[in-house]
Amino acid sequence: MLSEAIDTYLKVRRTLGFKLFTAQGYLVSYARFAAKAGDVHMRTTTAIRWAKLGQSEASRAVRLNVLIRFARFAHAEERLHEVPPNHVFCHRRIRRHPYIFSDAEIVRILEQAQRLNPPDSLRPQTYSTLFGLLAATGMRISEALALRISDITPDGLIVRQAKFRKSRLVCLHDSVASAIGQYLVHRTKVVGADEHLFVSHRGGHPLGYAIAAETFQAVLAAAGVNAPPDRPRPRLHDLRHSFAVRALQTCPESRDRVAQHTLALTTYMGHAHVSDTYWYLDSTPQLTSDIASACEAYLQGGAS
Known part of the structure; x- marks a missing residue:
């Protein structure tokens, strides 16, 4: 049955770290649609008819891609499942170009965070430390907000079960470690048993993403x-994007060193694939210009 195959698919992928909340909703909806059509296996025609229920071309493409991923899994177990073709719907995902903060802007942001009210509360120290940590390490905001005091070690910060359920050690510059140490002095004054590093100045409960983004x-x-x-x-x-771009801008010029530098950055930032790191190379005008200049110099050198 389709529903059983879907349950197995979701369980397997979730053990690999995928949350699949949206995918689960789509797959359950498709299973109901297919059941009304009398299907017990994945059928291409049914899949496309279901995907066409999306309100836009982009929505239809997303819906079908969810089914394609499931169908490939199901087909490996049972050949009667059909795998729908790619590119039935014309849509290409366009990633949003990041805003790259200058060093001067980051300084102004941290200075302004220090001026937050109430001035005698934990709030200014919390946000200046949080924003500074994101800028200095490139951590995801979700990772920073999930940190606990026990995750602070002499070797750096332990990021536990982050995206794709990967854990890693984030090494810290001495200045960053010192800033966290100073923050902890204020942090210990907050009443409450919660062990999260970043907490609200009211009640000591964990700081949430919505309030952090709003602030x-x-x-x-x-x-x-x-x-x-x-x-x-x-x-x-x-802030994470800005860190990645700065790190790539300081990359050594030799081919071997570039590969090592990029792989190290991929690991440090917790990217699932090195292609996620390469994306930054063409996502910002400065890096694109640097690459073009390097290519031009290489070609001119080869021609001379």
Whole structure:
């Protein structure tokens, strides 16, 4: 039965670290649709008819891609399951170009975070430390908010069960480790038994993403950090992007060193694939210009 195959598929992929909340909803919906059609195996015609229920071309493409991934899994177990073709719907995912903060902007952001009210509370220290940590390490905001005091070690921060259920050690510069140590002095004054590193100054419960993102936007406005009129406003996640771009800009020039540097950055940032790191090479004008200049110099050198 399709529902049993779907349950098995979800269990297997979740053991690999995929959450699949959206995919589960789509697959359950498709199973009901297929059952009404009398299907007990994946059928291409039924899959496309179900995918066409999406309200836009992009939505239809997403729906069908979910079924294709499931169908490939199911087909490996039972050949009667058909695998729908790719590119039935014309849609290409366009990744949003990140906002890359300058060093001066990051300084202004941290200074403004230190001015948050109430001035005698934990709030200024919490947000200046949090934003500084994201800028200095490239951690995901979800990873930073999940940190516990026990995750702070002499060797760095232990990021546990992050995206794709991967854990890793994030080494810290001495200045970052010192800033966290200073924050902990204030942090210990907050009443409450919660062990999260970043907590609310009211009640000591774990700091949530929504309030952190909202506070970040308020700090950006106060610091005068704005995107150009034709670009989306900066986000918390752009601190991670900025770290990645800076790291790639300092990459050594020799081919072997470039490969080692990029692989190290992929591991440090917790990317699932090195291609996720390569994306930054063509996502920002500065790096694109640097690559073009390097290629031009190489070609001119070869021609001379």
